[in-house]
Amino acid sequence: MSEVIHRNSLTQLAAGLRAKKFSSVELVRAYLERIEASQPVLNAFVSVTGSQALAAAAAADRDIAGGGGGPLAGVPIGHKDLFCTEGVRTTCGSRMLDNFVSPYDATVVAKLKAAGAVTLGKLNMDEFAMGSSSETSYYGPVRNPWSTDCVPGGSSGGSAAAVAARLVPGATATDTGGSIRQPAALCGITGIKPTYGRVSRYGMIAFASSLDQGGVLTTSAADAALMLREMAGFDPNDSTSVDTPVPDYVAALDAPLAGVRIGLIKEFLDEGLDRENERRIREALAVLERLGASLREVSLPNLPLSVPAYYVVAPAECSSNLARYDGVRFGHRCKEPRDLQDLYRRSRGEGFGAEVKRRIMTGTYVLSAGYYDAYYLKAQRVRQLIAADFKRAFGEVDALVGPTSPTAAFRIGAKTADPITMYLNDIYTIGANLAGLPALSVPCGFVGGLPVGLQIVGTHFAEARILNIAHRYQLETDWHLKSPERFA
Amino acid sequence: MYDFALFFSFAFRPMSLTRAQIESIAHLARLELEPAEIPLYQESLSRIIDLVGQLDRADTANVAPMAHPLPGLTQRLRPDAVTEQDAHERYQASAPQVAAGLYLVPKVIE
Numbered sequence: 265m266s267e268v269i270h271r272n273s274l275t276q277l278a279a280g281l282r283a284k285k286f287s288s289v290e291l292v293r294a295y296l297e298r299i300e301a302s303q304p305v306l307n308a309f310v311s312v313t314g315s316q317a318l319a320a321a322a323a324a325d326r327d328i329a330g331g332g333g334g335p336l337a338g339v340p341i342g343h344k345d346l347f348c349t350e351g352v353r354t355t356c357g358s359r360m361l362d363n364f365v366s367p368y369d370a371t372v373v374a375k376l377k378a379a380g381a382v383t384l385g386k387l388n389m390d391e392f393a394m395g396s397s398s399e400t401s402y403y404g405p406v407r408n409p410w411s412t413d414c415v416p417g418g419s420s421g422g423s424a425a426a427v428a429a430r431l432v433p434g435a436t437a438t439d440t441g442g443s444i445r446q447p448a449a450l451c452g453i454t455g456i457k458p459t460y461g462r463v464s465r466y467g468m469i470a471f472a473s474s475l476d477q478g479g480v481l482t483t484s485a486a487d488a489a490l491m492l493r494e495m496a497g498f499d500p501n502d503s504t505s506v507d508t509p510v511p512d513y514v515a516a517l518d519a520p521l522a523g524v525r526i527g528l529i530k531e532f533l534d535e536g537l538d539r540e541n542e543r544r545i546r547e548a549l550a551v552l553e554r555l556g557a558s559l560r561e562v563s564l565p566n567l568p569l570s571v572p573a574y575y576v577v578a579p580a581e582c583s584s585n586l587a588r589y590d591g592v593r594f595g596h597r598c599k600e601p602r603d604l605q606d607l608y609r610r611s612r613g614e615g616f617g618a619e620v621k622r623r624i625m626t627g628t629y630v631l632s633a634g635y636y637d638a639y640y641l642k643a644q645r646v647r648q649l650i651a652a653d654f655k656r657a658f659g660e661v662d663a664l665v666g667p668t669s670p671t672a673a674f675r676i677g678a679k680t681a682d683p684i685t686m687y688l689n690d691i692y693t694i695g696a697n698l699a700g701l702p703a704l705s706v707p708c709g710f711v712g713g714l715p716v717g718l719q720i721v722g723t724h725f726a727e728a729r730i731l732n733i734a735h736r737y738q739l740e741t742d743w744h745l746k747s748p749e750r751f752a
Numbered sequence: 753m754y755d756f757a758l759f760f761s762f763a764f765r766p767m768s769l770t771r772a773q774i775e776s777i778a779h780l781a782r783l784e785l786e787p788a789e790i791p792l793y794q795e796s797l798s799r800i801i802d803l804v805g806q807l808d809r810a811d812t813a814n815v816a817p818m819a820h821p822l823p824g825l826t827q828r829l830r831p832d833a834v835t836e837q838d839a840h841e842r843y844q845a846s847a848p849q850v851a852a853g854l855y856l857v858p859k860v861i862e
Contacts, residue, residue, distance in 0.1 A: 363846070365846055367839070367842045367843055459822075460821040460822055461825070474820060474821060500830070504820075504822075506822065506825070566810060569806060569807060569809070569810055571803070572803050572804045572805075572806040572807050573807060575800055575804055576807070583781060590782075591848060592847070592848070592855050592857055593844075593847055593855055594846040594847055595848075596848075597848035597849070601858050602858070603858050603859075603860075604858050604860050605782070606858075607857060607858055608782040609782050609784040610784045612781075612782055612783050612784070613783050613784030613785060614784075616783070618792075621785075621793070622793060622796055622797065622800075624783065625774070625777045625778060625783065625793060625797060626797060626800050626801075628777050628780050628781040629769075629773075629777050629797065629801070630804070632777070632780060639804060639807075641817050642807050642812060643804070643807060644819060645810075645812035645815040645816070645817050646807050646812060646815075647817075648812075648816060648817065648818035649810060649812065649815060651818060651821070683796050683799070684799055684800070684803055687803070697821075698821070700820075700821025
């Protein structure tokens with residue numbers, strides 16, 4: 265087997281396995297070695313499930329030999345440690361769940377297993393997905409493979425760092441306010457957050473239930489299309505799962521872009537956007553125009569209110585969702601509680617980290633008596649205005665574009681002291697979550713040696729369209745093929 | 753000459769939340785805080801509330817609150833039938849303290 269097997273894309277690996285160019289066991293061994301070597305540097309994994317992976321790989325090899333196996337038979341992947349995995353520790357990056365072994369698989373995990381994918385382990389993340397830098401994890405910060413002094417973005421930083429360093433060809437991730445797209449941009453890879461309701465949330469540990477959506481991180485849009493096709497679909501176990509057929513995202517990749525109308529979001533070209541980053545975005549848009557797409561500027565006047573609206577809605581839902589961690593049924597329990605109140609207070613005080621507590625308290629405050637109308641109801645009305653802006657824009661264009669993040673990756677520790685500075689990192693990504701829209705990020709060049717991303721937003725259930733635009737862009741450019749030298 | 757306005761804006765940042773309010777929020781959320789943590793949350797929560805104050809700029813007089821990101825989605829119902837098997841032992845395997853299938857907590861009624 266080639267020494268550089270990890271340079272293959274997920275699509276190539278799936279085809280190579282089926283053609284018996286290499287076995288899944290060989291592949292899994294090669295990736296496990298890379299994971300082990302990277303772990304002291306990147307800290308991308310919370311748990312590595314080597315022996316289970318090798319057993320699953322052997323089973324996949326038998327399936328392939330027998331002419332069977334799913335579309336991802338034998339392909340190694342990683343799961344963000346927020347997806348429940350039966351019999352495997354699922355921590356959500358928190359001390360609260362340090363000892364939690366899930367009794368069941370999330371639907372996403374079960375579907376990828378059924379498609380033949382082999383799980384190599386659970387990926388590090390911001391605690392309960394609350395963060396934009398993967399620094400709030402109980403298991404220590406994740407480092408960016410392009411520069412280990414920098415953050416990989418967050419909250420799916422372990423997933424993004426692992427894909428960027430070619431420790432896995434693809435990984436699951438989740439996006440509540442940008443947690444797939446922002447780390448994709450900061451790590452120079454491709455990441456898609458599907459439409460709300462497209463991917464089941466069953467077994468995905470809840471943060472903000474009206475915003476949370478599972479998706480994928482891969483090197484290319486073609487790989488994302490292949491993996492997402494297996495993950496998406498109706499699930500009776502998720503009451504907000506949508507019962508519409510999943511199109512063949514892979515088959516739709518090659519459609520020409522002639523006549524496709526693209527809108528550049530004017531409000532995203534604000535004073536917070538790094539000017540070099542803006543140049544990369546404009547260069548990427550020139551490529552799309554060359555491919556026949558028409559470009560115009562579109563205004564979404566309420567979009568700048570995304571961050572304040574989000575920091576009411578998300579903490580409110582978080583404070584409610586995280587009430588389940590009571591030290592009684594599962595998770596951390598304090599030692600020698602004096603009474604039930606003491607048990608609740610100390611178990612939660614000890615189990616949650618500082619950022620999670622901050623969000624629970626923010627949510628508790630905005631939902632408390634006398635403040636509900638002023639904050640929560642007001643934010644939900646502003647959310648409606650933002651969704652209406654998007655709806656209006658999609659009357660004129662097929663896709664909206666802009667930067668994914670204001671800057672390239674920042675240094676570890678640079679933004680931990682000030683939560684507001686950290687929150688503003690998601691200024692361009694939050695809108696799609698508030699409106700429930702599918703959105704992706706593709707690498708579009710470098711600023712100061714670090715990757716930046718182009719964001720493409722589609723209308724509800726237009727995953728195939730935005731993956732198509734991203735794929736055509738990647739046929740013309742090679743940013744997605746670049747990998748950090750240290751992990752070449 | 754000093755720019756006093758600038759000086760005061762740094763020295764006396766508007767504290768919209770008091771220490772007592774933070775203690776009350778922490779109580780409602782059942783979170784034990786170290787005394788040293790309280791001023792930190794007082795400062796950061798006040799700033800978050802200031803940020804959220806930007807929402808007042810939007811005119812929402814005739815706008816309905818949006819509870820769900822997908823328009824027209826209705827709550828799905830399922831038949832009221834038993835579908836789950838009893839698996840309490842498996843579910844309770846991760847519990848801090850159980851006995852005879854019951855979760856144990858400190859005595860509530862004296």
